[in-house]
Amino acid sequence: MNRVQNLSLIGALAGVLAVFGILNDQYLSLSNLAVIGQAVTIAGLLAVVQTAVIICGGIDISVGSQAGLAAVVSSMVFAWTGDGLANGNAFAAIGVAIVVGAAGGVVNGVIIVYGRVNAIIATLAMLAAYKGIAQLISGGRAQGYLLTNDLFIFIARGSVLGVPAMIWILGIVALLVHLLLKTTDIGRNMYAIGGNAVAARLAGININKYIISVYMLVGAVAALAGIILAARSTAGHPTAGSEGLELKAITAAFLGGCAIAGGKGSIGGTLLAVTLLGALEIGLTVVGVNPFWQNVAQGALLVVAVVIQQRRTGDRAVGLPG
């Protein structure tokens, strides 16, 4: 089943690349593929952790705002530890932003677990709240100038073995989450919680601890995405670049094979889906489609992805006549 899904994603990706490759001969050039890769990275990080939280039967809509908050926090810390604009301590900036992100995730988890609030509502509320906090502390303006620091320059523009540094970061995070899900008892328990929370609890799994931890992971990785975003755009802005990322992340997770009810999904599928989304977005830009249409296309894709998932779960109703 999973294999079928991944193969159809690969097919769709090949189709998209072929169509745009024919429409525009620059599309398949190496430099353009690198552009696709980089465009995919930030949404990709969010999609990877979104997959983890959806597998547990939750969802996190607040990831875009969390990334924006981290972008602002990291550049402001960088400015403070330096001369008020730049030349600060990059490690402190990154560390504080990630801690703030993780704490934000814990807040989400606690609201959901102990407040017994539906995950969609809780994280929708926090989507607004974190965005507001980021705007408040930054005054709504871009903060700091990061590209005075070698580490930030490396994150934004560096490459290792010809592959951009940010793609490495995505690859490493994706691999770690993949291993967590597929090879550890933690991952097994996550699938169990999403698949049947009652059964998981009766099997002795501390569901609350898992839910809070997975939201914490989402917060930390969303912060990492925000830091990369700030480095790419040279300064941390509360909303530019991060607004709307939740839609991409959630679309990629469902397109990649996650089930809304939880208990299903894989990092491989999500990565394929996020690449497909990126290839489509850049392709539409390259051939000059009105960018407003891209929003329509993204919304439509989310609906299509969820319809496919629902159809499949419905399939199970067809049983063997006895």
Added chain:
Amino acid sequence: MLGVAHLSKRFDPVQALDDVTLDFPGGTVTALLGENGAGKSTLVRIIDGEHLPDTGQVLLDGQPVGLHSPRDARRHGIRVIPQEPEIVPHVSVAENVYIGALSKGFLFHGASLRKRVEQHIARLGFERMLRPDTLGRDLTPAQRQLVEILRALTTPAKVIAFDEPTSSLSEHEVTALFTLIRRLRDEGLAIIYVSHRLAEIFQIADRIAVLRDGKVAGVVAAQETTERAVVSMMVGRDLTTMFARDHVATTEPVLEVDEVNGISLTVHAGEVVALAGLVGAGRSEFCRALAGDLPIRGGSIKVDGQPVTIKHPWHAIRAGIVYAPEERKAQALLLGRPVRDNIVLAVLNRLRRWRFVRRRDESELARHFVNRLNVRTPTVGQLVSKLSGGNQQKVVLARWLARQPRLLILDEPTRGIDVGAKAEIYQIIAGLARDGMGILVVSSELPEVLGLADRIAVMKDGRVTGVLGRAEASEEAILSLAMGES
């Protein structure tokens, strides 16, 4: 009149029907009997034209007929009354009866339609049970069945098959249905009656055809056989061996519950204690409290003499108390995961090195329990949702046995599973008791309670109203404690 010859039908990986030859003579009620999955429904669907057989033929008056759809079947006078009749909610009984039978160009005439249906109902003697003007949505399950039967009789019928017709009927509705079936039989129709309720089959059937694993296990005249003989035909063995009792309870307590939520109870090593009582007596709630799923108010719990505190299922599991809940699918199984993942769920912390699950040990453990409990699955990688109810229940048992518990709590362990799997579950329970485990069973089936238990604690309104030893236990004694005024 109707016959099937050498019918075979395969739904991979199951051979649903295997060379089935049967006849259903006119003027006779032939009961079709078998466990879940024996092939009854497949046979009925072939007769109804819904499935095509892989090989073999359906014969009507000795002539092969090609049945490619229910429409074909109807044209040949074969009608199947489905378990869940299709009723249009917003139209009258009269219109419901003639739905699909109104031919093209038929001028819809409400009054004459109503009159025809009224006469029809009168002819069958159902004036008191069904009125032609009642709307579909207001019909009781019995009336829905009647509408379906009336539909069947609007065209000349030769054969009528009833697929488990009584599952939603009350007792006097069943009596009325049986009267009708007898009348139809006396008019010379061939009646096929599919059911697994033995008692009613002996009331209504003239002949009994038993299917087992897709094959004909036997055809007998109803008057010349007994329930017991039919059951052993269904399961392929005699059921006196169903409750294997070769374990001996010890006097060494495994579980001592003192005034927990108002209940005191002791279970000894090697002992099967049953909690009997009516639905709502608080049996499951007590078990769930022991398992850490519901709060414990007051009292004390000892496992093997050691006091334990239980606030979360994990505490119970760690103390050696495990709980297989009432609703397998909703509360125990991960339906989207393989058999293996389901079995090892509660022992992952023993199968890991650092935090990595050791795949090989995991599969080995799962295979060990699949073999030990005889779970019928092609591999441990099979999705658990593809297994039958009995095998799913064994997977749940395997999950808990893997923890090597001291006390196993089973809440309705055989609900919804067929007779053969029940017998296997009973043997497993007896085997565990023999190995010294304490077992607490909640069951609403009295024969099961009496067959399994060494002691029976009867509950009513959240209290234990009495404990019966094996010698004093009887259905009457249990029921009087479960319902009594005490």
